[in-house]
Amino acid sequence: MTRKEMVAMLLAGGEGSRLGNLTKWIAKPAIPFGGKYRIIDFTLSNCNNSGIDTVGVLTQYQPLILNSYLGVGTPWDLNRKRGGLKILPPYVQKTGGRWYKGTANAIFENIPFVDQYDPEFVLIISGDHIYKMDYTEMLESHKTSNADVTISVVEVPWEEVSRFGIMNTDENFHITEFEEKPTNPKSNLASMGVYIFNWKLLKRYLIENQQNSTSYDFGKDIIPAMLSDNRSLVAYPFEGYWKDVGTIESLWQANLDLLDDNVELDLNDRYWRIRSADPNMSPQYIGSSAKVTQSMVNEGCVVMGEIDHSILFYDAHVGEGSYIKDSIIMPYSKIGKDVTIHRAIVGEGVIIPDGVTIGHPKGPIELIDQNSNYKQNYRSSVN
Amino acid sequence: MVMNNVLGIIYIANDNNTMHPLTNHRCQSSIPFGSRYRMIDFVLSSMVNSNIQNVSIFTTLKNRSLIDHLGDGNDWDLDRKQDGLFIFPSDSSENSRDITSFYSAMDYLDKSSQEYVLLCYDSLITNIDFRPLYKQHLKSGADVTIMYKDKERNNHLFRNLEIDDFHNIKNLQTKDSKFGSLDIMMLKKQKFIELITNNRHIYRNFNDILREQVNNPLNIKGFRYDGYVNKINTTKQYYDSNMSLLNPKVMKQLFKENNEIHTKLKDEPPAKFTSNSNVKNSLIANGCIIDGEVINSILFRGVHVKKGASIKNSIVMQKCIIGEFAQLDNMVLDKEVILLPYDKFQGSEQSPKVIPKKSAVGTYVN
Numbered sequence: 001m002t003r004k005e006m007v008a009m010l011l012a013g014g015e016g017s018r019l020g021n022l023t024k025w026i027a028k029p030a031i032p033f034g035g036k037y038r039i040i041d042f043t044l045s046n047c048n049n050s051g052i053d054t055v056g057v058l059t060q061y062q063p064l065i066l067n068s069y070l071g072v073g074t075p076w077d078l079n080r081k082r083g084g085l086k087i088l089p090p091y092v093q094k095t096g097g098r099w100y101k102g103t104a105n106a107i108f109e110n111i112p113f114v115d116q117y118d119p120e121f122v123l124i125i126s127g128d129h130i131y132k133m134d135y136t137e138m139l140e141s142h143k144t145s146n147a148d149v150t151i152s153v154v155e156v157p158w159e160e161v162s163r164f165g166i167m168n169t170d171e172n173f174h175i176t177e178f179e180e181k182p183t184n185p186k187s188n189l190a191s192m193g194v195y196i197f198n199w200k201l202l203k204r205y206l207i208e209n210q211q212n213s214t215s216y217d218f219g220k221d222i223i224p225a226m227l228s229d230n231r232s233l234v235a236y237p238f239e240g241y242w243k244d245v246g247t248i249e250s251l252w253q254a255n256l257d258l259l260d261d262n263v264e265l266d267l268n269d270r271y272w273r274i275r276s277a278d279p280n281m282s283p284q285y286i287g288s289s290a291k292v293t294q295s296m297v298n299e300g301c302v303v304m305g306e307i308d309h310s311i312l313f314y315d316a317h318v319g320e321g322s323y324i325k326d327s328i329i330m331p332y333s334k335i336g337k338d339v340t341i342h343r344a345i346v347g348e349g350v351i352i353p354d355g356v357t358i359g360h361p362k363g364p365i366e367l368i369d370q371n372s373n374y375k376q377n378y379r380s381s382v383n
Numbered sequence: 384m385v386m387n388n389v390l391g392i393i394y395i396a397n398d399n400n401t402m403h404p405l406t407n408h409r410c411q412s413s414i415p416f417g418s419r420y421r422m423i424d425f426v427l428s429s430m431v432n433s434n435i436q437n438v439s440i441f442t443t444l445k446n447r448s449l450i451d452h453l454g455d456g457n458d459w460d461l462d463r464k465q466d467g468l469f470i471f472p473s474d475s476s477e478n479s480r481d482i483t484s485f486y487s488a489m490d491y492l493d494k495s496s497q498e499y500v501l502l503c504y505d506s507l508i509t510n511i512d513f514r515p516l517y518k519q520h521l522k523s524g525a526d527v528t529i530m531y532k533d534k535e536r537n538n539h540l541f542r543n544l545e546i547d548d549f550h551n552i553k554n555l556q557t558k559d560s561k562f563g564s565l566d567i568m569m570l571k572k573q574k575f576i577e578l579i580t581n582n583r584h585i586y587r588n589f590n591d592i593l594r595e596q597v598n599n600p601l602n603i604k605g606f607r608y609d610g611y612v613n614k615i616n617t618t619k620q621y622y623d624s625n626m627s628l629l630n631p632k633v634m635k636q637l638f639k640e641n642n643e644i645h646t647k648l649k650d651e652p653p654a655k656f657t658s659n660s661n662v663k664n665s666l667i668a669n670g671c672i673i674d675g676e677v678i679n680s681i682l683f684r685g686v687h688v689k690k691g692a693s694i695k696n697s698i699v700m701q702k703c704i705i706g707e708f709a710q711l712d713n714m715v716l717d718k719e720v721i722l723l724p725y726d727k728f729q730g731s732e733q734s735p736k737v738i739p740k741k742s743a744v745g746t747y748v749n
Contacts, residue, residue, distance in 0.1 A: 035652070036669070074457075075650075259655075267653075268652055268670065274650065274652070276650065280458075280646070280648060282644070283418035283628075283666040284654065284666065284667050286663065286664070286665050286667060287664060288663050290662070291661075292660060293657070293658050293660055294658045295655075295656045296652070296653040296656070297654050297667070298653040298654070298669065299419070299668070299669055312653075
C-alpha cells in the first residue's frame with residue numbers, strides 16, 4: 001500500500017437518540033440537511049477540499065441508507081485507486097461478532113486498516129457536525145507545535161457550555177484540563193470532536209485502553225489518560241460556523257440559519273463546495289400562484305403555494321393555496337392544497353392531505369414523520 | 384427485449400449558422416436547455432433509458448464544450464469497461480459528410496458486438512423509449528425502420544415522408560406530407576457498414592443514400608411515434624421549445640419518473656430566494672440567488688438576480704449576473720453575461736434577442 005501522511009477516520013455510527021423518530025431508520029450522519037445534503041456531506045467535503053484522500057467511515061447504527069448513500073465515495077471525489085473512502089462496519093471474527101463499544105474502540109478495531117497506509121498522523125472526525133474547515137491548516141499547526149495531539153476547539157456561548165466537552169488551556173493553548181459537560185465552567189472552548197494524533201502514540205493508548213478499561217471513549221478515556229501522562233495536548237481554535245445538530249430544535253435552527261441575509265455558512269462558496277450524491281431531479285418549477293420568499297428550494301420541487309422562511313428538499317411538492325412558514329420539508333414530501341404549516345419538520349416522503357393544519361406560529365417545533373398518521377411516498381428511502 | 388444488441392450512434396450535424404451567436408463557441412448539441420440540461424442530454428438519455436449500453440457520438444469541430452459536458456459518460460452510466468461511451472471528434476473540414484465520419488470509425492463498428500444500429504441526429508428534444516422501435520424492426524424484417532410523427536402539412540421542419548397503409552416508406556423526400564421523419568432509424572449493423580462502405584466516395588449524406596435506394600433495393604418501413612418531440616434549428620425554435628417547458632403537461636411528457644433525463648451533475652446548493660424575491664411561472668436551477676423579480680422565465684445554474692431587477696419571458700444561462708434594477712424582456716442571455724445596474728434589454732416574442740456568452744453589458748451593442 002502507498003504511504004499516506006494522514007488518514008482520516010470518520011465516526012458515523014451515532015444513533016442521534018435525541019432526534020427522536022428522525023433517526024428511527026437512518027443514522028444521524030445520514031439525516032437530510034440544508035435542502036440538498038446529508039449531515040455527513042460536510043465532513044466528507046472538508047476532507048476532499050483539504051486534500052485528504054483516505055477516509056475510513058466507521059458505521060454501526062442503521063447503516064443501510066448511509067452505506068448506499070456513501071457508495072465508493074464518488075460524489076466527494078473519494079473513489080480513488082489508492083486510499084479513497086472505505087466503509088468500516090463492525091464485523092464478525094472467529095471469536096464472535098461485536099459492536100463498536102465506543103469511539104476509541106471503533107478505531108482500535110480498525111488499527112490494521114490505518115496501518116495499511118503507515119501514516120504519521122491520524123485525523124479523527126465525526127459525521128454529526130455542520131461546519132467548513134481546512135484540516136491541512138490544522139495539520140500544519142500540529143506539526144509546528146510539536147504536539148502529541150491537537151484538538152480543534154470552538155468558542156460556544158457561556159449559557160450552553162454545560163452541553164459540551166470543555167478544554168481549559170493556558171495562554172499558549174496548551175490543554176491543562178478536560179471537563180465533560182461542566183456545571184462550573186472555567187472556559188468556553190468546546191471540543192469539536194476533531195483530533196489530530198501522532199498515529200504511533202495513539203495506537204499505544206488505544207491498546208492500553210482496550211486492555212485496562214471498561215470504557216472506550218476519546219473524550220472520557222484517551223484524552224484524560226494522555227493528560228495525566230503529561231503529553232502535549234494543544235487546542236486549535238476554530239473560527240466560523242460549527243453546529244452539533246443533536247436535537248430536533250437545533251436541527252431546525254441550523255437549517256433556518258442558512259436563510260439569514262448574512263449567512264455564516266456560505267453554501268455558494270465556489271472555493272469550498274459542499275458535495276453530495278445528486279439524485280438528478282428535473283428542474284424546480286415555481287407556479288403562477290406561488291410566492292416564495294426567504295427560502296431555499298431544491299431541484300425536483302413543484303411549488304404552487306406560498307413559502308416563507310422555509311427549506312424545501314428535492315422533489316417536495318406544495319399545492320395551491322398552501323402556506324408554509326418557518327418549516328423544513330424533507331425530500332419526496334407531498335403537501336396538498338390549502339395546507340398550513342408553521343414551525344415544523346416534515347420528514348422524508350410524508351404525504352400531507354389537502355386542508356390540514358400543522359404547528360402554530362409560536363408553538364414548539366413539530367416533527368411530522370413516517371410514524372405520524374400520514375401516508376408515505378413510495379419513492380422515499382425510509383419506507 | 385435485449386437492447387444490449389443495439390449500438391447507438393448520435394451524429395452531430397454541422398453548424399448551419401441559424402443559431403448564432405449561441406453556436407459561436409459550441410455545437411448545437413451542447414447549447415444549454417431547460418434550466419439544467421444540454422440539448423444532447425435528451426437523445427442520449429433516451430438511449431440509455433432504453434438500455435442501450437454502447438453509444439458513439441460523432442462530433443463537429445466546435446466540440447470542446449460538448450466533450451467537457453460528456454466527460455467519461457459517468458453521468459449517463461456509460462463509464463463501462465466493456466462498451467460505454469465513445470466520442471469520435473471530427474478531423475475534417477466543416478462541410479464533411481456523415482458517411483465519411485462513420486467510415487473513419489470502421490474499426491469500432493466492426494469490433495462492437497452489437498448486431499443492430501440505432502442512428503440519431505442531434506437536434507431533438509424528446510424522451511423516447513426505443514424498445515418498441517426495435518421490436519417492430521425485428522418483427523417486420525425491413526432493411527431499415529425510420530421513426531416518424533404526424534405533423535401539419537406545411538411544417539417543413541421535419542423531412543416529408545410518403546408512407547403507404549402498410550408502413551412502407553415509398554419516398555423519403557416528398558414535397559408535402561402529413562408524416563415527418565425524426566431522422567431516427569434502426570438497421571442491421573452489417574447493412575449499415577455495407578451502405579457506408581459502398582458509398583464512401585460519393586458526395587452524399589446517409590439520408591441521401593436511403594432516399595435513392597428506398598423501394599429498390601432497400602425495404603424501408605416507418606414507425607410512428609406519438610410522444611413529445613421538438614426539433615430545434617433556429618434561435619426562435621430554441622426559445623419556443625424552452626418556453627414550452629413552463630407548460631406542466633410538456634414537463635410531464637419530457638421528465639418522466641422512471642426515465643429521467645441525465646445530465647452532468649454539479650454541486651450547486653439549492654436556489655435561494657430572499658425576502659424581496661417575486662418568482663412566478665418559472666424554472667429555477669440550483670445555485671441561483673434571487674433578490675428580484677422572475678416571471679415566465681427559465682434560469683440556469685448559478686444566476687444572480689440582484690435587488691429590483693426584473694426578468695420576464697427570458698432565458699438566462701449559467702452564472703449570469705443581473706444587476707440591480709436591470710430589466711429583461713423576451714431575451715436570451717448566453718452564459719456568464721453581466722448586466723450592469725439599470726441596464727434594459729427588450730426583444731420580442733417573434734424575435735427574441737440573444738446576448739452572447741461572457742458579454743459585460745455596456746460593451747454589448749443592442
